[in-house]
Amino acid sequence: MMKKLQGWVVATGAAVVLSWSPLASSADxxxxxxxxxxxxxxxxxxxxxxxxxxxxxxxxxxxxxxVEADKNQPEFKLTLDTYLPRAVPEWKADKAVEMYAKHRDLLDKIGAEYGVQPRFIVALWGIETNFGSYxxxxxxxxxxxxxxxxxxxxxxxxxxxxxxxxxxxxxxxxxxxxxxxxxxxxxxxxxxxxxxxxxxxxxxxxxxxxxxxxxxxxxxxxxxxxxxVGWQDDVTWGRQVQIPGDFDESLAGLNTKKTLAEWQALGIRRMDGNDLPNRSDLEASVVIPDDKQGRVYLAYANYDALMRWNRSHYFVAAVGYLSDRIRFPR
CATH class of the missing domain: 1.10.8.350 (Bacterial muramidase)
Structure with a gap:
């Protein structure tokens, strides 16, 4: 299924999403x-x-x-698989690793003080403003x-x-x-x-x-x-997973939290087919941004925190993906 994105003002960094109306303004x-x-x-x-x-x-x-940008935001169709290469091309992943190394002392200090893994700070910086260049x-x-x-x-x-x-x-x-x-x-x-x-x-x-x-x-x-907004520095943001063909999609969404063992019992596995991590203390949600044939994520508490920054699953997936590329550079 193609995902239709239309008619949104996303005030990033403010966790504000404003839908727009096609009604013309009377302002002169x-x-x-x-x-x-x-x-x-x-x-x-x-x-x-x-x-x-x-x-x-x-x-x-x-x-x-x-005014024109607000009224005439483009309508276009994407899936997460086509969006991510645009949001995080190889050059941006390489640049993120470079910028993390350049500012590592400062990032590590701030990360320790606030309890936020520095790779996520760099990933947000990269997605929001291309590391401050725009x-x-x-x-x-x-x-x-x-x-x-x-x-x-x-x-x-x-x-x-x-x-x-x-x-x-x-x-x-x-x-x-x-x-x-x-x-x-x-x-x-x-x-x-x-x-x-x-x-x-x-x-x-x-x-x-x-x-x-x-x-x-x-x-x-x-x-x-x-x-x-509730960041936890002892877990990551989420992980891409496999779900069984008969997965009940009514269980998907951030409002449903289950332990990893409960999701395991429902047939969810890592992308390589192996079992989920053995952590009884960790709860997660299943997120299906497109449909069951597209990418599916187990979303941890930090996924929810990133959604407070910008209420878009595509945005969160881009930040998470870039943070993973910083953590595991190719």
């Missing part, structure tokens, strides 16, 4: 300056300083590309203001805009360097502003939570996010 670009004045008045009433507002909105502009070229304040003005999800994007103004007011990043995606996901971790406020870390101790340029802040922020 000519009204954007008046909307900016309205937003500034609301922000002023909420306690943001005049200096913050002057800095944040000095170069604010309407991003037609943001973080988006949109001014975050402008992108968020545009999306709020567009109107279909005004309250969500206004909330993100207030958080972004707090980031400016607390001087974590210069406004000119506050770049991100067309939907406002920021920095090398692609955090939405709300996730920045909740999970970003000033690891290097310079008084700024700099997920754009400080590698300590970038890695520690990613690790802090994972730790906060």
């Amino acid at each position: 670009e000519a009204d954007f300056p008046a909307y900016v004045d309205k937003i500034k008045a609301e922000a002023r009433a909420a306690g943001y300083t005049e200096d913050t507002l002057n800095r944040a909105f000095a170069g604010v502009k309407f991003y037609k590309k943001s 973080t988006g070229g949109f001014d975050v304040i402008s992108a968020l203001t545009t999306m709020a003005f567009e109107g279909r999800r005004e309250e969500f994007f206004k909330k993100q805009l207030w958080h972004a103004l707090t980031i400016v007011q607390e001087n974590h990043i210069d406004v000119e360097q506050m770049q991100g995606s067309w939907a406002g996901a920021m920095g090398q971790t692609q955090f939405m502003p709300s996730s920045f406020m909740q999970y970003a870390v000033d690891y290097d101790g310079d008084g700024r939570k700099d997920i754009w340029g400080s590698m300590g802040d970038v890695f520690a922020s990613a690790a802090n996010y994972l730790k906060s």
Whole structure:
């Protein structure tokens, strides 16, 4: 069965997935300056300083590309087997091993402090922004203001805009360097502003939570996010498995947890046909992203944690696969 992916805004790093509606917005670009004045008045009433507002909105502009990207996201068909080579080509797997070696001392230190295996930090970094080489070229304040003005999800994007103004007011990043995606996901971790406020870390101790340029802040922020949503450093993310032809698909899904012994009794085996690990303390779910003829995974607790980062089985599979390539380089 082919998997149909359509009509989603995925604000990665924020664990936010927003479905979109085909209804056109009634917003007229000519009204954007008046909307900016309205937003500034609301922000002023909420306690943001005049200096913050002057800095944040000095170069604010309407991003037609943001509105178009939101409305016209492509509809396409994929299976996990065709998606993974695109998300994790050989050059990216090689680059992940290289970047892990380059930053190993810092990664190992942060991994030990937060209880997160460093290979997963690198894998997220690689999938999100190609190891920091592409973080988006949109001014975050402008992108968020545009999306709020567009109107279909005004309250969500206004909330993100207030958080972004707090980031400016607390001087974590210069406004000119506050770049991100067309939907406002920021920095090398692609955090939405709300996730920045909740999970970003000033690891290097310079008084700024700099997920754009400080590698300590970038890695520690990613690790802090994972730790906060239940990461376990004594297990991996999951494993690809074989299921019997008569497997009851009603048992699939993250809401169903069974011990490995229980899954073993239901006929599930490793990909090589051998028994599952003999761990009585470990529970897992069966995940079937496409259908029983496609890839099937036993998903451990860390799979659930990665789903909090981005609610896409394809995203989690890509991060997990890349982390495995770091662990077992070819």
